[in-house]
Amino acid sequence: MPADIQDVKQVAEELGAKFEEFKQKNDKRVDSLEAEKGKLVEQVEGLNEKLGALDELKSALEKEIAGLKRPDGTGTKAANEHKTAFMQFVRKGVDTGLGELQAKALQIGVEADGGYAVPEELDRAIIELLRDESPMRQVCNQITVGTPDYKRLVNLGGAGAGWVGETAPRPETGTPALAQINAFMGEIYANPQATQTSLDDMFFDAEGWLNSEVGREFSEMEGSAFLLGNGTNKPKGVLAYPLAVTGDKTRPYGTLQKLISGTAGAFNGDKLIDLVHALKAGYRSSATWMMNNLSVAYVRKLKDSDGNYLWRPGLEVGQPSSLIGYGITENEDMPDIAADANALMFGDFKRGYTIVDRIGTRVLRDPYTNKPYVGFYTTKRVGGMLVDSQAIKVLTLSAA
Template sequence: MPIEQKDIELVAEELGHKFTEFTKKNDKRIDAIEQEKSKLSERVDTLNGTVDSLQKQKEQLEEQLKKSQRPSGGKGQTPEAAEHKKAFERFIKTGRGEDELRDLESKALATDTPEDGGLAVPLQLDQNIIQLLNDANVMRQECTVVPTGGVGYKQLVNKGGATSGWVGETDARPETSTPKLGELSPHFGELYANPSATQNMLDDSFFDVESWLSGEVQTEFSEEEEIAFTVGDGANKPKGLFAYASSLARDKDRAFGTLQHLVSGSAGSFNGDNLTALLYSLRKVYRRDAKWMLNNDVLFKARLLKDNDGNYLWRPGLELGQPSSLLGYGVAENEALPDAVADAKAIAFGNFKRAYKIIDVIGTRVLRDPYTRKPYVQFYTTKRVGGMLTDSSAVKILQLSA
């Protein structure tokens, strides 16, 4: 049944009612006498969970509406790409035509591919896998994603150091310092998945090989990518944004590549003043497209916070396409970030597109294996991906420490 705008409006209306009820009950909890506090606290927590559920339902409906309006793929394919796609599906189903497929692969793909390590999937299927990963992965949605033909990607960055000065009309112009330029290289890793199908499934004329393979691969890849792009250590995987070193030093006092963190002043907890301080530690030039990033446990706690005037810091998005906000900025939930425990770097605020870059190496590859797990046919699927910090001033972190 297709999603319509009115479906989202109904959910948004209920979300608004529940949030209003939640705020009223929470106000009563704060002012309640001791013997009633326990009962109200339980009700507030229940409503908090309901608000969270409705917010997610609204976001899911909006995403479904967006997908239904997305133009279907497949148009504008070259004859070589269409022939490669057909041959690939035939090979996946029957295991025949590998030599023909390799010839078609070299004609259909714009990037060089090795002769070993399996066969490259058709470009349209590769793009569909990447699109599914983008839909399922918060870091892919919030950071900059760059497709490339190989692992040789590098980026030149300005690490500062340029100076200038004022002079009179006839004064000497002494030489100024030149900017320090540096070359950044991503930490790459190879993801793999090994989905299985029976030959009966593959023989079924109604079995959609592309949808099955892309769905299975997305399920395996998305969670691993989320963790790697967030906290990955860079060993055979991307180095995550929050795996880079951080210090208390301000932007002008820190070395490039080191993030800044603030401390909450209380082990495992935070308050509205901490969030406000974190927000304004980010320079104005970055705040225009900034967002909060935290996991659901921490968001649950942030939703209870109020400012000095008694206004809640978190507000639900009630209009179509309007996200929920914390202190006026959007919220990205990332379950790879830690819970609110002592010394956790649990909350981030920043312009993630400027801070971190994800590098997609075009060319997902598949090795068909009908022997290892008879009667199942396994499809060993690999994809190379990288990640790197590109601007260490674009994100600030709150550490929940005393």
């Protein structure tokens, strides 16, 4: 077994052992005498923190392994020539012939506002880095387009059908209702800075630096937009769409169903089960929870009527921690547990929400504005849209 896989396995085994210890101490805390309570509470909270640290370590190790396994990829001769010329532009600012190589490799020219398109291999590497960093990209559908905008048709139903006898007439059925939906697109930018001295250093990984800097800054901005963005010059986030308590049969397309917890700023295991079964069976096979880290700490302590914990740590490589048998995606942009907060979501996010990337990240090199630093003003067009409003459910922590 490779050493990196073995490391994850060891952490998972320790995670399982600590979870068993946590269960015993937490159960004892609940049943303990008042005189023993303080000491046990401290032990339980310490174990809960250890569980969180181990769970995060396991996820980090798995992410590192995925990064090591990602292929570098090689393109055509034209693509390789374009990449070599582009990196010369990044290091030295030399763009002689870069426009022609760009047009040859990508079939696009230099835009009037300046800057050059990142070579396709690097562009896709940035998207891969975004996928690693962004919880929304990990679970949602992603497509890449070559146009500034994206539209698609959805079937709202209504075709109709009926039963007939062998010789009975076949009346005309209804026509299916179609609707066109548009991705809410926006341009995201980053402006990482490096000194010319570091760029001149042959051992400085300029390509890796640019990818990581841009990927990190992009992921922080777009991750919030995919969840909460208002759709103005940015993607429209999942929780920015209207919510209603009505079920799938009567709720209009484009409106998400919310369930009410019954208690302001709190919920119990029964409400989680209700949320799971509000989702149609066809969606549940690929469904996952989404909540922030504080909410995960909250659900770790929930039990069913038989005293069994609803949360379980992921004890296998690649397996996330689970809640009522479904994986948990931690997203720190999700609202905290509070009165009237939409603190939990459950659904098949791949079917429910689509992220749209326009291929063609562009870079404008600026060695003048912030001397002795060289700025790389980097832009990328990205969007998002709700595609299937029946695929995602929301738990609102309200009394009524």
